[in-house]
Amino acid sequence: MSAAGENRTGHGALLDAVRGLRWPARRAVGAAPPGTHRSSQRGTAGEFTEYRLYRQGDDPRALDWKLLGRSDRAFIKLSDDRALLTTWIVVDGSASMAFPDDSPSSRSKFRLAREVAIGLAAVVHASSDPVGVIVSHAAGVSRVPPRTRRGTVPEIARVLEGVSCGGADALTPSIAALSPNARIVCLTDCLGDQDALLRAASALTAAGAQFECVHVIAAEELALPAGAHLVRDPESAESRQAGVVLPARDRAGYAKAFAEFRDATRQRWRAIGAGYTEVHTSNEPARAVRAVVVGTGSC
Amino acid sequence: MGMAAVAALAIAALHLLSVRQPPTLWLPTARFVEAGDARAVARRPRPNDLLLLALRVAALLLAGAALAGARCDGGGPARVHLVVADSAFRSDSAAWWPRAVASADASAGTSVGTSADAERVMAVWATGVHTDPGAALVAAQREAARIANADRAVEQVALTVVVPSHVRSTRGWQTWRSAWPGAVHVVSHTARGDTIADPTDLPSRVPVVVQTSLDDDPVVAAFAGMRSAQPVVIVRDSVMDSTRDARDTIVVHWPNTGAPAAWQHLISADSIGGVAAREVALVAPFIRAFAWKPDSALADTPIVWWSDGETVATEHATATGCARAVYLPVVSGSDVLQGAAAAGVREALISPCGGALLSTAALTVAPQDSSASKVAEARAFRSAGAASERSEPWWLTPLLLVVALGLLIAEQVLRRREMTA
Numbered sequence: 201m202s203a204a205g206e207n208r209t210g211h212g213a214l215l216d217a218v219r220g221l222r223w224p225a226r227r228a229v230g231a232a233p234p235g236t237h238r239s240s241q242r243g244t245a246g247e248f249t250e251y252r253l254y255r256q257g258d259d260p261r262a263l264d265w266k267l268l269g270r271s272d273r274a275f276i277k278l279s280d281d282r283a284l285l286t287t288w289i290v291v292d293g294s295a296s297m298a299f300p301d302d303s304p305s306s307r308s309k310f311r312l313a314r315e316v317a318i319g320l321a322a323v324v325h326a327s328s329d330p331v332g333v334i335v336s337h338a339a340g341v342s343r344v345p346p347r348t349r350r351g352t353v354p355e356i357a358r359v360l361e362g363v364s365c366g367g368a369d370a371l372t373p374s375i376a377a378l379s380p381n382a383r384i385v386c387l388t389d390c391l392g393d394q395d396a397l398l399r400a401a402s403a404l405t406a407a408g409a410q411f412e413c414v415h416v417i418a419a420e421e422l423a424l425p426a427g428a429h430l431v432r433d434p435e436s437a438e439s440r441q442a443g444v445v446l447p448a449r450d451r452a453g454y455a456k457a458f459a460e461f462r463d464a465t466r467q468r469w470r471a472i473g474a475g476y477t478e479v480h481t482s483n484e485p486a487r488a489v490r491a492v493v494v495g496t497g498s499c
Numbered sequence: 500m501g502m503a504a505v506a507a508l509a510i511a512a513l514h515l516l517s518v519r520q521p522p523t524l525w526l527p528t529a530r531f532v533e534a535g536d537a538r539a540v541a542r543r544p545r546p547n548d549l550l551l552l553a554l555r556v557a558a559l560l561l562a563g564a565a566l567a568g569a570r571c572d573g574g575g576p577a578r579v580h581l582v583v584a585d586s587a588f589r590s591d592s593a594a595w596w597p598r599a600v601a602s603a604d605a606s607a608g609t610s611v612g613t614s615a616d617a618e619r620v621m622a623v624w625a626t627g628v629h630t631d632p633g634a635a636l637v638a639a640q641r642e643a644a645r646i647a648n649a650d651r652a653v654e655q656v657a658l659t660v661v662v663p664s665h666v667r668s669t670r671g672w673q674t675w676r677s678a679w680p681g682a683v684h685v686v687s688h689t690a691r692g693d694t695i696a697d698p699t700d701l702p703s704r705v706p707v708v709v710q711t712s713l714d715d716d717p718v719v720a721a722f723a724g725m726r727s728a729q730p731v732v733i734v735r736d737s738v739m740d741s742t743r744d745a746r747d748t749i750v751v752h753w754p755n756t757g758a759p760a761a762w763q764h765l766i767s768a769d770s771i772g773g774v775a776a777r778e779v780a781l782v783a784p785f786i787r788a789f790a791w792k793p794d795s796a797l798a799d800t801p802i803v804w805w806s807d808g809e810t811v812a813t814e815h816a817t818a819t820g821c822a823r824a825v826y827l828p829v830v831s832g833s834d835v836l837q838g839a840a841a842a843g844v845r846e847a848l849i850s851p852c853g854g855a856l857l858s859t860a861a862l863t864v865a866p867q868d869s870s871a872s873k874v875a876e877a878r879a880f881r882s883a884g885a886a887s888e889r890s891e892p893w894w895l896t897p898l899l900l901v902v903a904l905g906l907l908i909a910e911q912v913l914r915r916r917e918m919t920a
Contacts, residue, residue: 296527391527421528429524431532444532445521457531 211318211357217486218319222327223493225285226410226475230381235284236327251275285383285410286332286346287324289317290375291360292388292416293337295434298365300420300481307481309416312488313387314360316414316479319489320385321356333359334374338366341374346382368392368435376400380407385492387414390465391435402472411474414492415465419482421458424451466497503563507556514546548917551910558906565899577654578874579646580620583635584661585628588688592622595661595688602659602684618657621646628662632862633671635660636679640880647880655874659684665856667804668778672862681875685862704728707849711735713755717829721836727849729820751823751848758789759824761799761813765790773806774827777857779843780806783835789826802847802856803827812848821852 228240254263254274262276297310317333324331330346333356342363344356371388375397378384384404386397390413401411428448446454462478469476478498479488491499526532546552582599584592600620623642627634643656658679664687676683707722708731716735730748737754752759768788774781791810793799802823803812812825825848829836836844 299525299527389527391530418527421526424526425524428521429526430521431524431526431529433529434525434527436529443523444529446524446526446532453533454528454531457533458528461531 211315214315214319214485214489215322215353217484218323218489219326221323221490221493223320223323225383226495229283229285230408233284234282235329237283237285237329239281239283241281241283247279248277249279252278284329286330286379286381287320287383287385288346288378289320289324289331289333289356290371290384290386290388291317291333291335292371292386292392293335293363293365294368294370294392295338295366296389296391297416298434299418306418306420308365309389309418309481310365312479312481312485313414313416315485316416316488316492317360317385317387318353318357319485320492321353323489323493325353331356335360335363336367336370336374337363339363341370343374372396372400375404378404378409380404380409383410383412385412385414387416389416389418394465394468398468398472401469401474405473411469411472412492413469413474413476414488415462415476415478417462417478417480419480422455422480424454500563500567503559503567506563507559510555510559511546511552514548514552515543551913551917554906554910554913558903558910561899561903561906565896565903569895569899577652578618578657579643579653579655579877580618580657580659581623581639581642582620582659582661583623583625583628583639583642584688585635585663586624586626587629588661589624591688595686596622598686598688599659599661599684602686628660629666631666631668631671632660632662632685632859633669633673633675635662636672636675636683640675640678643875643877644880647877653877656681656877656880657684657874658682659686660862661686661688662859662862663687664689664859665853666859667801667856669857669859669862670778679875680879681873685859687859705730707731707733709733709735711755713831715832716755717831717833717836718753718755720834721841721845722849725845725849727851729851731849733848747820749820749823749849749852751825753825753827753848758826761791761794761824762789762826763792764788771805771807771809774803774811774844775806776803776812776843776847779840781835781838781840781844782806783840786828788828791826799824800856803844811844814852816852823848 225237229235229237230240251264251267252275254276258276262278264275264277268274291310291313293310297313298308300306300308302308302311321331321333325348328348330348331352332346333342333344335342342359344352344359371386372393375384375386384401386401388397390397401413405411424446426448429446430443431446432443466476466478475492475495476497477488477492477495479491480499483499487499491497582596584595584599588595621642623638625635625638639658639660643658647653647656658681660683662685705727707725707727709716709719709722710732711719713719713735718733718735722733727749731751732748733751733753735753735755737757758764765788768786771785771787772782774783774785785805787805787809791801791813799813799815801810801812802814803810803825805811811827812823814821814823827844835841
């Protein structure tokens with residue numbers, strides 16, 4: 201990305217930190233235009249891999265005529281294909297992602313998700329892969345189709361910065377409509393309808409998609425604020441009415457239940473063959489991007 | 500009523516407290532929170548829910564007033580003055596009533612906040628005041644309790660006791676005086692026929708003479724060495740010499756057998772366990788074969804009594820002094836009259852004329868205790884009395900209870916409305 205582009209996004213430090221990162225596909229990519237990722241297709245690329253006996257129907261242009269002349273046996277030369285991998289970055293902009301309020305001392309989950317999305321888009325875009333964004337927010341769903349042209353990352357950043365959190369989780373319909381021949385990165389707090397999301401992700405993964413779940417967790421969710429509070433869930437209508445009283449002491453039950461939820465979430469995502477990374481708002485976005493790209497599981 | 504006031508104060512104090520709602524926290528992970536009790540009590544400078552507070556306090560006070568027996572008084576007298584006198588004084592009440600009323604007026608003038616118009620003077624007739632003025636105090640206590648419980652407007656009860664100049668005993672007075680919670684004005688009155696003289700302060704300088712024909716007369720031994728203020732001659736002959744009447748000499752007729760003329764023979768003798776005089780009791784077994792019959796012509800005054808109240812010795816005035824008659828059978832050789840227990844009998848028989856009884860002059864002296872110099876408060880008798888707490892008029896209690904119930908219902912309605920709002 202050019203300096204002008206970095207200035208336009210306002211994320212120069214983040215983009216500098218992720219510059220040079222490569223994000224190879226975890227599996228061979230299906231049929232796709234030539235790119236940087238290993239393809240499951242055998243083609244006629246210049247880099248020789250192996251011979252195989254000619255079978256009826258093979259392209260005669262792949263025959264090794266010299267070998268046929270010397271040994272009177274027909275072989276064709278095979279080579280690995282390289283393909284592009286379209287990457288969809290899906291950002292959860294539901295009301296729960298607005299926690300906690302943005303302040304100099306804390307970062308909301310959506311802000312972290314937005315910055316991680318921009319960082320990942322920059323990494324993908326640097327590999328000349330098409331990258332697009334889907335974000336569900338208070339006003340609906342915004343999309344940036346996958347592109348490789350210049351200015352894609354600033355455009356993605358502009359779209360992400362122009363939305364505000366609100367409403368319930370609406371990721372599943374957007375994800376279900378995606379092509380399976382792509383890498384889908386979902387940045388969410390997994391507090392929405394996770395079962396439906398997992399079903400859609402499972403179907404896509406089975407169809408060949410490479411699914412990555414980036415579980416965004418606020419530091420304030422791990423260590424609740426001191427004192428008694430009347431806790432209300434911003435996405436639960438019932439909880440919005442009544443609320444639950446959080447005692448000033450004895451938070452062990454909450455910590456245990458939340459830890460069990462995170463463990464269960466990680467196991468369920470990995471069980472469907474998806475990648476899973478847990479990122480915390482207390483960490484820098486660049487570190488979270490590296491954790492997702494490298495696949496360490498958490499940061 | 501006091502309990503209702505305390506409860507109302509407690510309610511008002513509770514309205515200064517408020518259950519504070521904890522601050523709201525929008526937490527996406529609220530589903531993992533285990534519900535707990537986080538209510539906190541906080542003080543407020545002003546009571547909250549003033550209308551609810553007013554309804555509750557009013558209901559409590561009305562219920563308390565109803566149960567305490569509220570009364571609608573028409574402005575009765577704030578003070579009642581009791582004048583207690585012996586029933587025997589009823590006939591000559593004209594002689595002592597003005598003084599008793601004057602005592603009442605004097606006490607009204609010294610009391611703060613009362614006037615003569617706000618005072619009612621009541622006469623109370625009691626029996627036994629002649630014997631012991633304490634009977635007047637008992638009757639006054641009973642009457643004061645009745646008045647205080649019957650009339651809630653009465654705030655003070657003043658007391659004036661009309662007492663004879665001489666009585667048999669003042670023990671009852673001394674006992675019951677402390678039970679009266681205020682001042683007691685004493686008006687002394689001498690009934691017609693009573694001996695007025697009070698020569699108790701005369702010095703004893705004349706030896707007592709006992710004339711007897713017995714060799715071992717116990718009376719001689721009892722009075723040996725005793726002196727009296729007036730010459731006393733104790734005659735132990737059965738028949739009294741009517742010519743024996745020396746000037747200023749007290750003749751005591753105490754026959755060693757039989758009884759003086761005023762005593763009549765009983766059909767059958769009985770036993771009696773003691774004799775009392777001048778507040779000293781002699782406990783000893785006696786055989787009583789005669790009983791005293793009052794002779795109106797002689798106007799005898801009893802001075803020594805059996806333990807059952809019958810007369811042992813009498814005194815009547817004569818032209819030159821007084822004469823006494825005694826029926827107290829004592830076995831020859833007995834020393835029953837020589838002990839300290841018999842001192843009352845001995846002193847009563849040799850005391851100067853009119854001095855056999857106790858003077859009530861000391862009762863008129865005001866006590867040093869300041870609390871006993873004020874008019875008694877009526878509430879002291881109300882608390883002492885076990886009168887029922889009934890309202891006046893009778894329908895006042897149910898009316899107050901109904902109003903209190905209505906206020907409580909209104910409080911419930913208001914509270915539900917606030918909760919739903």
